Amino acid sequence: MSQPWHLYLIECRNGAFYAGITTDITARFTAHATGKGARFTRANPPVRVLASAEFPDRSSASRAEWFIKQLPRAKKLAYLEGIHHDQ
Template sequence: MTTSWFLYLLECNNGAYYAGITNDVEARFATHVSGKGARYTRANPPIKIIASKPYPDRSSASVAEAQLKSLPRNKKLQYFNE
């Protein structure tokens, strides 16, 4: 059985986007909300999951995360529709 990895995009309470990868989007979101996630989301708690996209493995999800983070804000949501 293979586990999919996901690239996800959150909206934080300051209006900023936060991107990351995980193999369980809901659990990772809960971790961020509880203040135990990334340093950025501890200071700027997320309010919702905006988008997620599956990848076959961690490596490809990590490459996609780097690509997403290099885009300007107005192109980030569009990335999930490609």
């Protein structure tokens, strides 16, 4: 059985949110924090992981990532908190 994928939401130093997917949130946050993550987090250093949600595979995590990136900023955290409470 493959390991689950996670959709995560990071708060950056400038107040922006960054969403991504990974199988290891701790390692991915460390990559972002040390400048080895996405271009966005190199320019906007991360402060903390706000929320995450688990998915059974990369495909479903990618679809959720696409969806959350379409949401206005105010609804991103609420969306992830809603997923977390639904599980």
